[in-house]
Amino acid sequence: MSKLDLVIVLAAGDGTRMKSSKAKVLHEIAGRSIIENVLAAVAPISAKNTTVVVGADKDAVVEHLSTISSKIKTVEQKKRNGTGGATQIALAEHSGDGTVLILAGDTPLLTTQTLQEFLDAHHNDKNQASVLTALLPDPTGYGRIIRADNGLISKIIEEKDATDSQKEIDEINTGVYLFDLKTLRQVINDLQSDNAQKELYLTDTIELINKSGANAFAILSNDYTETLGINDRTQLAECAAIMRxxxxxxxxxxxxxxxxxxxxxxxxxxxxxxxxxxxxxxxxxxxxxxxxxxxxxxxxxxxxxxxxxxxxxxxxxxxxxxxxxxxxxxxxxxxxxxxxxxxxxxxxxxxxxxxxxxxxxxxxxxxxxxxxxxxxxxxxxxxxxxxxxxxxxxxxxxxxxxxxxxxxxxxxxxxxxxxxxxxxxxxxxxxxxxxxxxxxIGRARQVNILGWVLKKRKDSKSAAAAKKAGAKE
The missing domain is CATH 2.160.10.10 (Hexapeptide repeat proteins)
Incomplete structure (x- = not known):
């Protein structure tokens, strides 16, 4: 029986840095779209339900998803108000309890093995919330993991909201989460947009869960390259090379x-x-x-x-x-x-x-x-x-x-x-x-017109060569 009740893939972003007429998640790596690579990694885990949150270039993304699996459900995030807002919309369409895996649709290098190990650790430790983290040589652009004195994760700070000292932290949020659905529902509607981007951050649920008396846990990935996301063509090429x-x-x-x-x-x-x-x-x-x-x-x-x-x-x-x-x-x-x-x-x-x-x-x-x-x-x-x-x-x-x-x-x-x-x-x-x-045989019979060059091209180099060879008019 599946240990995973719901997968939510966040794929509504505009992807403006791609400077493309099509949605970011439809760009390809190794013969598959970015989002198809993500879904291929998730599929063997056999979640009971899969929901993709769409937005930018909605119709094209929905049509593409229909070619991957008829079982994928899509919901539209009309107002792009952050990952927290996208999660709220997806949860509103699902009535069950159990465990939910939430991940970004622009991380094509994730493997089934890593996701399965993450899920096993989450269940074995009886966590109510788990965040997959990674140590990056250059963490620029990623949310930083803030740990409490006891080593547990206390909150996640997005790059634009981080202080200079927090930006020195090299442990980052990969954007891959596991939650007990009941626990997540208790805090998801308490998210506030009082941040640099004026958005609802899914990352803020970690601090809210801790404040509620439950604990969130950070589980470190063994290979940071699996968690790399794509925001522009340079990162697309980098991820393509790693996949190659x-x-x-x-x-x-x-x-x-x-x-x-x-x-x-x-x-x-x-x-x-x-x-x-x-x-x-x-x-x-x-x-x-x-x-x-x-x-x-x-x-x-x-x-x-x-x-x-x-x-x-x-x-x-x-x-x-x-x-x-x-x-x-x-x-x-x-x-x-x-x-x-x-x-x-x-x-x-x-x-x-x-x-x-x-x-x-x-x-x-x-x-x-x-x-x-x-x-x-x-x-x-x-x-x-x-x-x-x-x-x-x-x-x-x-x-x-x-x-x-x-x-x-x-x-x-x-x-x-x-x-x-x-x-x-x-x-x-x-x-x-x-x-x-x-x-x-389908060709005309050959006819040789003797002396033609000497008569018609008399001053040419060809005529001179013909004369030297003994040709006559």
Whole structure:
């Protein structure tokens, strides 16, 4: 049975320091929004109820939360009167007792382990109020923990209300709290806005609880980086880098070789098997899956891709594509949505493929565009081939059979089919089907006009060279 009756996530802030047209909590880290990272850390604790307090960019935040879980309840803080005011609104919508976890929606580095340990300590010590604290090298901007002579927390002082001596304190409030709901309800409506920001501070409940005869306890976090919040783009980048290092470290512990972890960015939901090697300046995002012994990079981006065993993707960009076992991609290849490369196929330099299947062992090695095509096994597409799939209004498919040889600089005008074992001559425009085993030729017969340069470009350097070679008019 869950030990947690209610979670309140405070996400109503305007986030003005982000200087953004969208809510702060919707900015992303490692493939998830800031608030989604927070909710992902909370979810395994299995709270009975979860309420998110929204405000800035309300509609967008509510819509986003609906894609995360249908069980999340939202309440609006129309008047931004502080964290205390937000908590009052959330509590008014909940009638039960038990334990409530309150945390900010802009702390994406929190982990389930830390929250679970915090909850266990709170219950084991039978606390009525607990505050998760941290020791920061630079506590600027955070509320300071004021302890009594007996070591218990007496109150929390916000930065703008702190004296110079209080600002020297390095133990800070992380904005993560656990309360007995009954105890919190007894003091939450006694909050006053007589402070520098003229707001209702949730932090003031600690002093009120102490004055009521109960005790509040500070529980120190083992890793202050987990509790870092985001207020501007600099802090967003700092938290992203910490998350990157955390993700990369876990993959390396699981047997993945990452040559340069500082330039390798991997999203939270990416799955990578052991013995994969990732070279510098690579990004793997979305729900990509990389199988064992694959090689990724350098300078490669994969978005929602599947890469099979022993495949290699070098200096390329791929999105929503599947790359088969032992297939080779790159360098400088662009794989678009719907690309399927079968086992042992090859796609080389300056090739773009969209919504197409490349059969087992087939090659598109150089300077080609393949769109809306189906290519069989062991076929070769010559350099500078274009699959002409769009007639200005509709897309059409090209079908290439097994063991086909498409000559360099061929234009395949869809819809068209080239049968098994067929060839096309270099430089051809193929707009009719080529039967199996046939040679398709679609080009004009070459005509040489002798002496043309000497007649038409008589004073040119070309004419001089032609004369030297024995050419005559």
């Amino acid at each position: 290092d955390r993700i990369n470290n876990q993959h390396m512990l699981n047997g993945v070789t990452i040559i340069d972890p500082t330039t390798t960015w991997i999203d939270t939901e990416v799955r990578i098997e052991s013995d994969v090697v990732i070279y510098p300046s690579s990004a793997i995002s979305g729900k990509s899956i990389i199988k064992s012994a694959a090689i990724i990079g350098p300078r490669t981006t994969l978005v929602d891709c599947e890469v099979a065993e022993e495949a290699s993707v070098i200096e390329s960009f791929a999105t929503k594509s599947k790359i088969g076992k032992g297939a080779k991609v790159g360098p400088y290849t662009y794989l678009r949505k719907g690309t399927l490369l079968d086992n042992e196929s090859k796609v080389g330099a300056f090739v773009e493929i969209k919504n197409s299947t490349i059969g087992k062992g087939s090659k598109v090695a150089h300077l080609s565009y393949v769109g809306d095509a189906q290519i069989g096994q062991e076929s070769n597409i010559g350099a500078a081939t274009v699959f002409v799939n769009y007639d200005g209004e509709n897309k059409h498919q090209t079908k290439i059979g097994d063991q086909v040889r498409i000559g360099s600089d061929t234009m395949l005008v869809a819809p068209v089919t080239v049968g098994d074992g067929a060839y096309t001559a270099a430089g051809s425009v193929i707009n009719e089907d080529v039967p199996a085993g046939a040679m398709g």
